[in-house]
Amino acid sequence: MNSPVWHPFTQHGLGEPITEITRAEGAVLHARTGERYVDAISSWWVTTHGHCHPRIMAAIQAQAGKLDQIIFAGWTHAPAEDLARGLTAFLPETLAHVFFSDSGSTSVEVALKMALGFWDNRGTPRHGIVVMEHGYHGDTVGGMSVGARGVFNRPYQPLLFDVASIPFPEPDHEQVTLDALEAACRDNPAAFLVEPLILGAGGMRTYPPRMLAEMRAICAHYGVLFIADEVMTGWGRTGTLLACEQAQIVPDILCLSKGLTGGALPLAVTMATAPIFEAHRSPERSRMFFHSSSYTANPIACAAANANLAIWREEPVLERIAALGAGQQQRLDWLADHPKVRRPRRLGTITALEVGDSSSNYLSTIGPALSRVARSRGVLLRPLGNTVYVMPPYCVEDADLDLIYDVIAEVLED
Ligand SMILES: *Cc1c(COP(=O)(O)O)cnc(C)c1O
Numbered sequence: 365m366n367s368p369v370w371h372p373f374t375q376h377g378l379g380e381p382i383t384e385i386t387r388a389e390g391a392v393l394h395a396r397t398g399e400r401y402v403d404a405i406s407s408w409w410v411t412t413h414g415h416c417h418p419r420i421m422a423a424i425q426a427q428a429g430k431l432d433q434i435i436f437a438g439w440t441h442a443p444a445e446d447l448a449r450g451l452t453a454f455l456p457e458t459l460a461h462v463f464f465s466d467s468g469s470t471s472v473e474v475a476l477k478m479a480l481g482f483w484d485n486r487g488t489p490r491h492g493i494v495v496m497e498h499g500y501h502g503d504t505v506g507g508m509s510v511g512a513r514g515v516f517n518r519p520y521q522p523l524l525f526d527v528a529s530i531p532f533p534e535p536d537h538e539q540v541t542l543d544a545l546e547a548a549c550r551d552n553p554a555a556f557l558v559e560p561l562i563l564g565a566g567g568m569r570t571y572p573p574r575m576l577a578e579m580r581a582i583c584a585h586y587g588v589l590f591i592a593d594e595v596m597t598g599w600g601r602t603g604t605l606l607a608c609e610q611a612q613i614v615p616d617i618l619c620l621s622k623g624l625t626g627g628a629l630p631l632a633v634t635m636a637t638a639p640i641f642e643a644h645r646s647p648e649r650s651r652m653f654f655h656s657s658s659y660t661a662n663p664i665a666c667a668a669a670n671a672n673l674a675i676w677r678e679e680p681v682l683e684r685i686a687a688l689g690a691g692q693q694q695r696l697d698w699l700a701d702h703p704k705v706r707r708p709r710r711l712g713t714i715t716a717l718e719v720g721d722s723s724s725n726y727l728s729t730i731g732p733a734l735s736r737v738a739r740s741r742g743v744l745l746r747p748l749g750n751t752v753y754v755m756p757p758y759c760v761e762d763a764d765l766d767l768i769y770d771v772i773a774e775v776l777e778d
Contacts, residue, residue: 380732383739388415391760393744401744402764404754408746409564409596411627413675414759420626420671427667436464436660443666450673451633455606456614459635463653464661468595468621469502471632472557475591475617476506477655478640479555482589485643485651492553494545494588497532498566499559501593510557512566528553532563533571542578549586555617556583557591560607561711564596567751568716570709576611589640591617595632599623600685600758603712605676616640625668626675627757684758688713691762692754695769704776716753719776734775741771 371382383401387394391414393401403411413420427443434441448462463478465471476493483490493510501507508517509524517524528551530544531537545556560576563569583590592615597607600623604610608618617640621632644653659665675681689712696715700708706718719730731747738745745752745768754768 380736381739390414391757391764399742401739401742402756402760402767404738404743404745404756404768406755406757407627407744409601409755410622411757412599412601412623413626413672413681414757415627417626417628417671417675419675420628420668423667423671424628424664427664431663433659433662433664437656441661441663441666443663443670444661447661447666447669447673450670451635454673454676455618455635456608458614458637459618460638461636461641463634463636463655464666465632465634465655466630466657466659466662466665467502467632468593468619469504469507470657471595471619471621471634472501472510472591472593473504473506474634474655475557475593475619476510476555478617478634478636478644478653479589479591481651481653482640482643483554485646490552490554492548492551493527494548494553494556495527495529496541496558496563497529498563498569499557499593500563500565501557501559502595532566532569533575538571538575541575542582545579545582546586549582549588552586553588555589555591557593559593560597561602561610562597562607562714565748567748568709568714568753570711573611576608577613580611580613580615589616591615591619593619595619595621599626599672599676600681601713601755603685603689604682624672625665626672628668629662629665631662631665631669681758685713688756688758688760691765695765698769699773699776702773702776713758714753714755716751719747719750719752733778734772737775737778738771741767741774743768743771745771 384396385393386396391403393403431441444464451462452460463474465474480491495510498512501511505523508520510527528548530548531541533541561570561573580590592608594606598620608615616637618635624633625631644651692713692715693710696708696710699705699717704719708717730750734747734752735745752772
């Protein structure tokens, strides 16, 4: 197929197949050629309740008949007002202000700018950002700067700004991480940015809630803003609405995107506490928050997010998530004793395991081989190097979950 399309994270020189999908429902994708695929990765972690969810699709259709887009500086609309009110009511109450953008990366950029703006507007400028090793926060220049450095961003390194990085809290080495955070906080950085409980793109690495709570406490002690990037973990992925809940913490700034619209349309929010908003509020125009994107709070995307919120409020979503978690655990246990499987683990609806030896990296060949076999067997899987993970929509059928694990087992046998 000769197409002018340039795909993301795709090496066009390898001639690997690119499948055209024409239709989707629940956890199942249908290709133009008639094949059926189980979406084992929620279309890159966005689809929560299922593809083409009737309530979300109906909300999009209804809104599309009324208002498509309106400038959001000095103007507003009901879908955004309802969503902001809904989010502040549904999420921890100290997160009282909602700033809209379009993607996870921009929600993180906004969070960083809010943090620096907070300190600058208070007359005590701070610029340092502390992050965790193996973190991922998006592919924009700011997102790359605060994320892990590697083959993904090597050509752009000279452009990336410096950050302080603390080690990932490996089991039995957790104090090293806490000591490093404390040392970094003594340099008065503006903020600490972290993915709560699980580092997604960094290889589905999990750490316990207790660590998250201790890191939160250190930041509070030193007056360093705590930014939680829940772009992937939010909306139930880890078993609770937010991963932060499991540590009983509330960040100063919260980034949400992927599941915000149930995965139907691009939208993100960065939520902030009153002190951060108040630091920008002033009779001085020069202290306003200098950020916007053309489609800030697009009404149709907001309508989709309101429908997602209604599903969360009115349906037993947490029960579905618990059932999926149990189903995931049962099938992971089938694989756990296989000699090629290392570190099988589960957090909420997500399972992950390592295949083969530990000398692998993102460009390891196991990933593409597994993706290929899975595609031929009707499953969409996309390992991160040697890390195979399963993160399906919450509505995945038992038989389809079986198929996903059968395919992984089959590849392990080769
Ligand atoms: C996916 C992701 C992002 C980036 O979101 P995009 O919508 O792809 O820009 C940021 N942070 C985390 C933790 C993510 O998983």
